[in-house]
Amino acid sequence: MVCGTSEGAQERPVPLRTVACDRCWDEAVNFPDREPEKIDIELTVDQLRVAPAADPREGTPSVCKYCETECSWHRTLHGRWLLLEPGAYPTSKIPPGKRWRVAGDGTAVNLGGANPTDECRITHFDVCPAKRAPEDGTLLLAIWRGNRRDWTARQNQ
Known part of the structure; x- marks a missing residue:
C-alpha cells in the first residue's frame, strides 16, 4: 500500500502474497525509469578468480x-x-x-x-x-x- 489507501487492494499473483491496489500494482510492475543495471559478468568472474576458496x-x-x-x-x-x-x-x-x-x-x-x-x-x-x-x-x-x-x-x- 504505497498510495496509503486499501481501496481496490487485492492479492497479486507473485510470491509472498503481495496485496496492492491497481494503481500501486501498475506503478510497481511498470517502472521503465528503474531498469536494473546490467552486471558485468567478466568483472565478476575476474573477482572470483582473485579470491580463492580457503582449504x-x-x-x-x-x-x-x-x-x-x-x-x-x-x-x-x-x-x-x-x-x-x-x-x-x-x-x-x-x-x-x-x-x-x-x-x-x-x-x-x-x-x-x-x-x-x-x-x-x-x-x-x-x-x-x-x-x-x-x-x-x-x-x-x-x-x-x-x-x-x-x-x-x-x-x-
Whole structure:
C-alpha cells in the first residue's frame, strides 16, 4: 500500500502474497525509469578468480595466547577445538594418544595408538613453551625446547 489507501487492494499473483491496489500494482510492475543495471559478468568472474576458496585442512589461523606462536584451530569429531602445531611429524616418534590427523573437511581426528600413515600432527598444547616441558616422548621435548628457545628470544627483543 504505497498510495496509503486499501481501496481496490487485492492479492497479486507473485510470491509472498503481495496485496496492492491497481494503481500501486501498475506503478510497481511498470517502472521503465528503474531498469536494473546490467552486471558485468567478466568483472565478476575476474573477482572470483582473485579470491580463492580457503582449504579447510589449513584450519583457522591463530596465535597462542600464552606464547604468541602461530598455529591453527581445528574442530574435533566431538565438537571441541584444538590448536594444532604447524607441520607434520613422524608418527612412530609421537606417543599414542597425541597423534592427530586432519581430515579433508578440516576436522582433527585423534589416531590414538593407530599408525596408519608416516606422518601426523600434534597439538600446540603439548609443546607450548609457556607450559611445562612434556614428559612423554623425546620428539615432543625437542619441539618444546625449540619453541622455548624462539619464545625466549622474542621476549628478550
